Amino acid sequence: MNNKFHTYCKYLLASGLVSTIISCSNTRFLKEGQMLYTGAEVKIANDTISKQEKKDLQSALEDNLRPKPNSTFLGLRPKLYFYNIAKEPKKDKGFNYWLKYKVGEKPVLLGDVDREFNKDIIENYSENKGYFNAKATYDTVSKNKRAKVIYTVRPGARYLIDGVKFQKDSTLVNQEIQNLTGKTLLKNGKPFDLDVIKTERERIDNGLKERGFYYFHPDNIIVQADSTVNKNHKVELNVKLKDNTPDLATQQFSIDNVIVFPNYNIQDVKDGKYSIPMNKDSLSKYAFDDIYVIDPQHKFKPKIFDRALYFKKGDLYNRSNHNLTLNRLISLGVFKFVKNEFVTSDSLHHKFDTYYLLTPRQIQSLRLEALGRTNSANYGGGELNLNWTHRNFFRGAEQFKAAIYGAFDFQMGGPKDANNIFRAGTNVQLSIPRIVAPFRFNSSSAFVPRTNITLGYEFQNRTQYYTLNNFTGSFGYVWKENIRKEHELKVIDITLVSPAKVTKLYDSISANNAAMQRVVQEQLIFGPTYSYTYTNTMLPRKNTFYYKGTLDLAGNITGLVTGANAKKGKEKEIFGIPFSQYAKIENDLRFYHKFTEKTSLATRLIAGIAYPYGNSEYIPFSKQFFSGGSNSIRAFRARTLGPGSFDPRTLPEGGFFDQSGDIKLELNAEYRANLYKFLNVAAFVDAGNIWLINSDKDRPGAAFSKDFLNEIAVGAGVGLRLDFSILILRLDLAMPLRVPYYEKGDRWTFDKINFGDPSWRKDNLILNIAIGYPF
Structure with missing residues (x-):
């Protein structure tokens, strides 16, 4: 001491x-x-x-x-x-x-x-x-x-507002201003504030833009303050149009013709102006609400513009539809640049033509990705991906993506016949920019709703142990209410796992372990999934949030109709394969607090539970929760933590078996600071674990109980983050502070820390190398 x-x-x-x-x-x-x-x-x-x-x-x-x-x-x-x-x-x-x-x-x-x-x-x-x-x-x-x-x-006494007058006259623009006075920001009894006055002028301008006054500007409004009427530190405000307001700003405009150039070349800009054909008689017109489309090569179906454009002939101009149309055209994902021009076509009746000048992105792209990696389970390896994307597959801005990949992971420094892993597969996705359904789905969001169809296959070979075939498929929808709220509903999400080969070695190892046997059993999982995401992290605020909630329901209707009950021996099959029945919910909540421009605190809470019933006594291995690794509790190697107080050291030596659970609870906190440009540092603490719903005789201590708080693992560490804009390379060095499978009363490890001992460093310091932030 x-x-x-x-x-x-x-x-x-x-x-x-x-x-x-x-x-x-x-x-x-x-x-x-x-x-x-x-x-x-x-x-x-x-x-x-x-x-x-x-x-x-x-x-x-x-x-x-x-x-x-x-x-x-x-x-x-x-x-x-x-x-x-x-x-x-x-x-x-x-x-x-x-x-x-x-x-x-x-x-x-x-x-x-x-x-x-x-x-x-x-x-x-x-x-x-x-x-x-x-x-x-x-x-x-x-x-x-x-x-x-x-x-x-x-400063003396602060002057308060005592009366607000919106000066009246007979003009159309003034009548519209009078209609906006009900939501004025200038309130009696509130302090005089120039910033509030400026915001009020912008509010009026926004309101007039919604009513057709395209050329109006906040500077056309003047707010006069008179402090001489009342000597008791009060001020009267008079809101009026400036006398020199341009006549054009007082006119209400409507839409005449809507003209789309879906193959516009940005290089056609000359002297800062766009080259726009003005002779509409030479344009090819199609029958959707008098919209002209200039597409001689017929690269795009006209229907996609009818869904995206919110201006129709005869509509009164409004800023909301103006911005909404631009955002929806961009969110189609097929146009690189979107430009909008308004050209007066009838000055007497205050009409203008609306031009949309759209520059397409590269329609097709082929990308080859190669990467090497290591993970905290002493595995190293690499992956090769070949991706093909077509952004206008059926000429309706449908995005078709196809990929083939191969990956391998090997135990570094392991025995000659180590349990290495090889994966190869392919997947395709068709994303349609509308809701394909027997019902009509109307969305006024700035984001185009999408229907997604996916198919995939993966061959997985864990040498010395087993070979699996994994088939996946889904059909569902993605739509955003606004920039903060997103919904994803997969009406059907199917997974089929079929073992191709199981070695005698694996059979002998798993003979007395039911959990390991379930890994190589045939699995059929189908049902709907739904997720909801809310985030305001893109806003310039000191405190921001991110939340994602996911609900996964498998085999529920089928199990109810067939009367399946695995516990009573009434397990039902489809094509000779028992189907899974369970309900799973997962919540991911994150909170970010910015201290300064260069320092911040990031926290995350994950809570999830998967409950098997009906046709299943256990959750399928691929749908369970896992803990540990570079994006979880970093002081423990990937998928080696838990469940509960189960001791992984009791597993067969040389084997590598993922530990899974039905319940997950995890809390992370990370202090982040910028040292110099691309160099960032962090200090973090992670805590949590996974548990099983039911007891497992092969994994004592794995079940969730009222003593779960005593089975929480804790780790801490420091990290470097190299932010190169296009990617963030992350290096986190962590060590365990609390190990749940140690004896009770001896789970905290502060008294065991010994940085000078090479053996301690080898067993306790875990280096995580990853891309991007953990949360």
Whole structure:
């Protein structure tokens, strides 16, 4: 204990010494008369406004002050230190240039601060927030070649809105403005706020754009403020059209003709303008709502544009349909560029033609992918994929994808007859940009709903053990309500697993293990699956969420109709194969909190359960849950953790058997920080396990019980992430902190950690190499 205390004191003393050296050394580089600027502070001198108003005003004012001082880390300025110690480079490259101008940061001096300019910013911002009589002063405090500026603001009382008038006249545009006043953002009793006024002008503009006023602009509206009517710090607002508003902005436009160029070449743009044929008499017209399509080679069926275009002849222009059409054309996936032009066709009656200039993507593509990999189960290998994509398979923007692949994994450093794995297969998918069903499906979403049909086959050979044939097929739909909400319904999802060969070695190993025997049994799984995804992670917010819930129902109706009951010996078959019957639900919830632009916290909770009944006593192996590995609990090798407190060390030596379960609970937390451009670091903690619904005599401790919290595994570690934009290479080094199959009372491993012991490092440090973030 004394040794640890002395060591701690040494580290503390050393870190304090380093902090002092770096802190002092930054000022010794300053020239005579120079002072390092350490920042600004704003003080609010007002007793009439609330503490919250003071806090908000102070924070906003400090954010607006310029320049910002040199960045700090734990009270130090390491970037400034690197700038100071690096020699001035002779060229714009090399180590000195990188250290001084890429890693380092130029000193911000007091002489760089325009205090009068900042004073004006403070007064103007305060007035824009309703403090009309705000006055500011400043003072400079300096010591030891460091200086800070203190600004004192006397904002006075804040003016409140006392009456909002929308000036009336007889014009059509004014009548429409009057119809929008019910949802005004300008409310009596609310503080005067210039930002709210700007937002109100944009709200009115958006409303008018929905009513045909294509050429209107928020700047056409003026909001006059009068503070002289009421002397009790109140202000009256008058909203009106500017006198110099262009006549075109006050006119309501409708759609005349809709013209589509589905083979437009972006290179036809000359002098910033598109070359558009204006002679509609020469255009080939088709019979869908008077839409013209210029497609001499008939590459596209006209029907796809009828589904995607929301403007029809005679419609009043509105921005929603404008944006909706563009988004749906893009989401078809067959066009690389989508451009929209409006050209006046009848100025007297305020009509214009709508042109859609669509540049197709490459219709067909062939891609060959080769990759090597290792995993945390001491396996290495590679994979080869050949993918062919056709983006307009039946001339209706149908996407057809076909792939063939081969992969192998071998035990690194294993015995000569190691249990290696070989996989080869093919899969095809046809994605149709509409709902193919006997009922009509209407969607006003910006995303085109799709019908997906998939077929696949995989040959899997685990040498020395068994060979399996896997057949898959599905038919279903994918549709998005909006950018945040997505639904996927597979009306039928079929999996057929058929063993081709099982070796005598595997038979002997699995003779007394029912779970291993089920791996090579024939399996027929069919039924609907549904998943719902909600995410707002694409929004620029400090806190964002991701949720995906999946429901998998297999053999339910068939089991009910046939009266299947495996527990009572009434197991039913289809084509001589027992079908699976179960209900499975899985939830994946993620929360992201951004501390700064370069630091964040990511957390994830996974909770799932699969319950067999009717024609099944067990969940099929391929549909069970697994734990461990690079995207799960990283301190344990892939698929080796659990179930429950089962000890995998009791398995036959040299064998590799995936551990599976019917219940899964997992929690992950990861702190992420950017060090330099593409280099990111992370510190993480993972916890969780899997369990079985029913007891298994071959795997004692595997069943879920009220003691499940004592069977939670915990791991922690650190990681490097190399973000190269096109891919993220991730290296995570983890170690177990709690092992559920150790004896009770001895499952925490803090007292066993010994980084100096090679044997301990080999058994406990797990390196995960992966592509992308774990969650």
